[in-house]
Structures are given as structure tokens and as C-alpha cells.
Amino acid sequence: MFSMVKTVLLSMFKRPSTVSYPQKAKINDPLVRGQVTIAIEACIFCGICGRKCPTNAIEISKAEAFWQIERFNCIQCGCCAEVCPKKCLAMSSELTGASAEQRKDKYSRA
Amino acid sequence: MNEVQTYRTLENKSSLIFAVNEMAKNGYRLVQISADKKEDYDLLYSFAKANELVNLRLRVEADEQIESISGIYSYSYLYENELKDLFGLDILHINVDFKGNLYHTQVKTPFLNKA
Amino acid sequence: MGKRTIVPFGPQHPVLPEPIHLDLALEDETVIEAIPSIGFVHRGLEKLVEKKDFQEYTYVAERICGICSFMHGMGYCMAVENIMSLTVPDRAEFLRTIWAELSRIHSHLLWLGLLADSIGFESLFMHCWRMREQILDLFDMTTGGRVIFSVCKIGGVRKDIDEEKLKRIVDVLNNIEDELRSLTSVFLEEQSIKGRLSGVGVLSQADAFGLGAVGPMARASGIVTDTRTLGYSAYPHVKFNIITAQEGDCFARTKVRIEEIFEAISIIRQCAALIPSDTLIAEPVKGLPKGEYFARLEQPRGEVIYYVKANGTKFLDRMRVRTPTFANLPALLQTLKGSELADVPVLVLTIDPCISCTER
Numbered sequence: 001m002f003s004m005v006k007t008v009l010l011s012m013f014k015r016p017s018t019v020s021y022p023q024k025a026k027i028n029d030p031l032v033r034g035q036v037t038i039a040i041e042a043c044i045f046c047g048i049c050g051r052k053c054p055t056n057a058i059e060i061s062k063a064e065a066f067w068q069i070e071r072f073n074c075i076q077c078g079c080c081a082e083v084c085p086k087k088c089l090a091m092s093s094e095l096t097g098a099s100a101e102q103r104k105d106k107y108s109r110a
Numbered sequence: 111m112n113e114v115q116t117y118r119t120l121e122n123k124s125s126l127i128f129a130v131n132e133m134a135k136n137g138y139r140l141v142q143i144s145a146d147k148k149e150d151y152d153l154l155y156s157f158a159k160a161n162e163l164v165n166l167r168l169r170v171e172a173d174e175q176i177e178s179i180s181g182i183y184s185y186s187y188l189y190e191n192e193l194k195d196l197f198g199l200d201i202l203h204i205n206v207d208f209k210g211n212l213y214h215t216q217v218k219t220p221f222l223n224k225a
Numbered sequence: 226m227g228k229r230t231i232v233p234f235g236p237q238h239p240v241l242p243e244p245i246h247l248d249l250a251l252e253d254e255t256v257i258e259a260i261p262s263i264g265f266v267h268r269g270l271e272k273l274v275e276k277k278d279f280q281e282y283t284y285v286a287e288r289i290c291g292i293c294s295f296m297h298g299m300g301y302c303m304a305v306e307n308i309m310s311l312t313v314p315d316r317a318e319f320l321r322t323i324w325a326e327l328s329r330i331h332s333h334l335l336w337l338g339l340l341a342d343s344i345g346f347e348s349l350f351m352h353c354w355r356m357r358e359q360i361l362d363l364f365d366m367t368t369g370g371r372v373i374f375s376v377c378k379i380g381g382v383r384k385d386i387d388e389e390k391l392k393r394i395v396d397v398l399n400n401i402e403d404e405l406r407s408l409t410s411v412f413l414e415e416q417s418i419k420g421r422l423s424g425v426g427v428l429s430q431a432d433a434f435g436l437g438a439v440g441p442m443a444r445a446s447g448i449v450t451d452t453r454t455l456g457y458s459a460y461p462h463v464k465f466n467i468i469t470a471q472e473g474d475c476f477a478r479t480k481v482r483i484e485e486i487f488e489a490i491s492i493i494r495q496c497a498a499l500i501p502s503d504t505l506i507a508e509p510v511k512g513l514p515k516g517e518y519f520a521r522l523e524q525p526r527g528e529v530i531y532y533v534k535a536n537g538t539k540f541l542d543r544m545r546v547r548t549p550t551f552a553n554l555p556a557l558l559q560t561l562k563g564s565e566l567a568d569v570p571v572l573v574l575t576i577d578p579c580i581s582c583t584e585r
Contacts, residue, residue: 017355028365031366158521
């Protein structure tokens with residue numbers, strides 16, 4: 001009985017355990033695998049990331065010099081960033097925002 | 111690791127029931143039954159007791175029928191129905207036979223053919 | 226003889242987050258037979274090994290299930306490592322053990338919450354899940370993912386936990402231990418919970434063995450079985466007790482799982498103290514696997530089996546996963562026989578069903 005009163009009182013005066021998300025941004029640890037980012041100037045279009053990608057989300061063309069990712073096919077495993085020989089791929093801790101459509105991001109060297 | 115794994119190949123399917131009976135008598139529990147299909151089926155019956163794992167291997171022709179071991183291990187019916195549904199292996203006299211209705215898959219016997 | 230009816234249970238049901246279908250044959254209110262059918266989330270992941278490089282497949286293996294994702298990756302890696310006779314560095318083994326036990330805590334807390342929810346104790350459900358959230362934050366902090374860690378790889382692990390973070394893990398766990406003690410008294414002493422769970426769905430020791438039950442389900446029926454005693458990973462270096470109970474009812478299963486959380490906390494503490502301070506966390510993979518191996522390890526739900534057959538190319542011949550829920554289904558069907566219809570949701574829940582594991 002008394003332990004219950006204690007719990008009730010604690011819950012009344014404690015701050016909520018949840019974060020009121022859209023109003024207050026959630027700060028992710030830098031380690032969090034959010035989305036793949038590319039430094040396109042350093043990319044040599046070798047295509048290893050595309051071959052190693054478990055979901056085949058990455059498409060690369062050496063001739064046209066572009067690197068393209070299907071954002072919602074990506075499973076954020078970080079495999080591409082690990083195998084990249086030039087280390088131009090990285091995982092940023094920012095998440096891909098929700099969307100009703102498939103989102104393709106194309107990066108090309110101008 | 112103090113695990114001991116042994117593999118034993120059974121000569122033919124008639125020695126299966128005898129060998130499985132022996133395992134049951136010695137207090138082993140059935141761990142799993144799995145199959146691999148190339149030209150013929152490669153079946154593995156695994157039994158465990160403490161840190162021991164014994165695997166009985168049985169080769170079965172593609173169109174051959176085998177006896178169920180559910181008379182000895184009553185809970186083998188799930189594994190056997192699984193083999194039936196995924197690999198299309200014909201297993202006779204299962205104590206609870208789902209007749210291909212355990213797995214609701216779009217393609218019948220999806221694991222039958224190698225890619 | 227009463228009136229006979231057949232009541233379909235599932236695939237969508239409030240207590241089940243995942244789809245399993247049971248046809249319940251009832252006589253008045255009593256279940257006389259339950260017939261399962263599965264396959265609603267069959268994804269053919271076992272077949273996918275024929276098309277995916279064995280190293281990439283680790284990512285797929287982890288995605289078999291969302292709760293014990295780490296242990297799926299670990300089981301797959303253990304099997305391949307054994308075939309290739311790779312020795313995993315000691316530090317990686319300890320890290321794996323820490324993550325595996327954290328997964329156990331989070332899975333059991335999740336289950337306790339679901340149990341409280343299924344018997345209508347909403348606030349207890351919230352408290353369990355609030356505590357579980359702290360564990361998920363630890364995952365976020367150490368691996369970079371809340372549910373899927375992608376941290377296990379063949380030969381070791383991909384991320385290290387530094388001193389500071391290890392200390393933080395232990396701190397959080399100390400906190401959780403205190404909180405959990407007060408929740409334990411609610412679960413194990415509260416009259417309404419006791420009344421709802423004791424004596425329901427009794428699985429005798431003989432039945433548990435005869436139906437091949439594994440994990441907490443078997444241990445709650447008095448069978449001393451724990452795959453961790455095989456001594457894989459860092460388990461030979463730590464001391465832990467195998468928690469068992471004799472009654473074999475839903476209450477015993479709750480008790481076993483709660484005590485396992487405390488046991489897991491103690492294992493992580495020992496690991497944090499014993500972890501070697503070398504920097505090597507992964508052995509490079511050379512060559513291709515050839516051979517076959519059964520990896521057995523203890524998931525939160527029981528023993529999981531990973532069978533890998535490799536043929537010397539980069540694609541595996543066959544991979545087979547036998548998950549604990551699959552092994553526990555016959556025992557569940559046995560306990561369902563003779564139970565009341567109103568008890569069915571609680572009974573289905575106490576085996577801690579994970580359907581996406583079961584069907585792969």
C-alpha cells in the first residue's frame with residue numbers, strides 16, 4: 001500500500017520519461033547509424049559499396065560519374081562505409097525523414 | 111567450448127527408425143530435423159544430451175518416401191510438416207499431419223529447387 | 226458433453242504483436258484442441274544464403290527477429306567462425322557477451338510488460354517498458370542502433386565499447402536493478418497477479434522433456450538446461466546460476482524470467498570487470514568456408530540452433546535456423562489443451578512467442 005503511494009507521488013513530481021519529440025529535438029549519439037552521407041569529390045566510383053550493399057540500395061556509374069542511393073531501401077547497416085576504399089562514405093547520426101514516396105538521392109560530380 | 115559434435119551417416123532409410131529409437135532410449139532429446147536438396151535430399155536429424163550433439167545423416171532420393179519418427183519423438187511432427195511444406199519431402203504416418211497447411215506460403219514448397 | 230465450437234485465434238490479436246493463427250476447438254469454454262498454422266511472415270531468409278555473400282549475410286541474419294537480433298547475428302557468425310577455424314579475440318568475446326546479456330534483459334523486460342498488459346495491468350506495463358527504454362538507449366550509445374545493432378561480424382565485432390561507456394552501462398544497470406526489485410515485489414507478491422497466473426497452464430517436468438521444450442519454458446518446469454553452460458563466447462569466464470522453478474505454471478515462468486534479469490545483470494558486471502584491455506576486436510577473414518557446423522546458443526527464449534553448410538565458395542549451401550519458439554510450440558499446444566478460453570492469450574504469451582523467428 002505504502003509503496004504504491006510512493007510510486008504515485010514520484011510519478012506526480014518527476015519529469016516525464018518520454019521526450020516530447022517534435023517540439024524537443026532528440027539528440028543522437030554520434031555513433032548512431034542514421035543515414036549514409038557521401039563526400040562526392042573524393043569518390044572514385046569503384047562500385048564496391050554497391051556490390052556489398054545487402055539490399056542493393058546503391059547504384060553507381062563510373063561513366064556518368066554519379067552515386068545514387070534509394071533512401072528507403074537502405075537498412076543503415078554501415079556496410080558501405082566500412083568497405084569504402086577512399087573512406088568517402090560515412091554514417092551520419094541524422095535519420096532519414098519520413099516520406100510517402102520512395103526517395104532517391106543522386107550525387108554526381110559536376 | 112566443451113561441446114562435442116558427432117556426425118553419423120545412416121546406410122538406408124530402414125535403419126532410421128532403429129537408430130532414432132536408440133537415441134530416445136539413451137535419453138537424448140530431438141533438437142531439429144533439417145534438409146538440404148540438391149539431386150537428392152540430405153536429411154540431418156540432430157539429438158542433444160548435456161554437451162553432446164549427435165547428428166544422424168540420411169540420404170533420400172528425390173521421389174522416395176520416408177517414415178515419420180513421430181512415433182518415437184511425438185513433437186517431431188512440427189519439423190516433419192515443415193520439411194513437407196518447404197521441401198516437398200513425402201513423409202508417411204506423421205501423428206499430426208497438416209497435409210501441407212502448416213506454412214501458408216505463396217509458392218508451394220519454396221525450398222525445393224536450388225537457385 | 227457441452228456444445229462444440231471452433232474459435233479462430235489470431236493472426237491478429239491484441240496480445241500478439243506478431244501473426245500466428247490457432248484454431249481452438251472448444252467444448253463450452255474449455256479448449257480441447259489447438260491447431261496452429263504459421264507462415265504469415267515467412268520470408269525465406271534461409272534460402273537467401275544461396276544468393277548473398279556469406280559475410281554480407283550477417284546483416285540479414287540479424288534481421289530474422291527484432292528482439293534477439295544480436296544473438297541471431299552472433300549465432301550465424303559463431304557457426305561460420307567454427308567452420309573456418311577462426312579464433313575470435315578475447316575482447317570481442319566479452320563484448321559479445323555483454324551485448325547478448327543486455328539483449329536478454331531487454332527481451333525479458335519487454336515480455337514482463339506484455340504479460341502485465343495481457344492481464345490488464347496497464348501501469349505495470351508502462352513501468353517495465355520505461356526501464357527497457359534505458360537498455361535501448363545503451364544499445365543506441367554503444368552500437369548505433371536501438372534494435373538492429375549490425376555490430377557482429379565474422380571474426381569479431383565491429384565496434385568497441387570504451388571504459389567510459391562500460392562504466393555507464395554498469396551505472397545504468399545498478400539503477401535498473403534497484404527499480405526492478407520494487408517491480409519484482411509487484412509481480413511476485415501482488416495477489417491479483419498471483420491469482421491470475423498460478424496454476425494456469427501447468428507443464429509437468431515429464432511433459433516439458435517429452436515435448437522438447439527449451440529455455441525458460443523448460444526451466445520453469447524444473448529441467449536444468451542452459452546452452453550457456455556449453456561455454457561459448459565469454460561464458461566460461463563468468464559465474465552464473467541456472468534459474469529453475471518446479472511448478473511449471475505461468476507464475477513459475479514469470480519468476481524464472483525475472484530472476485534471469487538479475488542473473489544477466491550480474492554477468493554483465495563480471496564481464497565489465499574482467500574484460501581484457503587489448504585493442505584487437507576482430508580477426509581478419511581469409512579464405513572461404515568449407516564444412517558444416519551446428520552453433521547452439523541461449524537466446525532469451527531458449528536454445529537457438531544455427532546450422533551452416535558451406536561448400537568452399539562465397540555462397541553457402543544451406544543455413545538452417547531452429548528457433549526456440551518453434552521448439553516450444555508443441556509444449557504450448559499441450560498446455561492449451563484443457564485450458565479455459567479466457568486463459569489462452571496469457572498462455573500463448575508465456576512461451577514468449579516470436580513468430581518472425583519461427584518462420585524466418
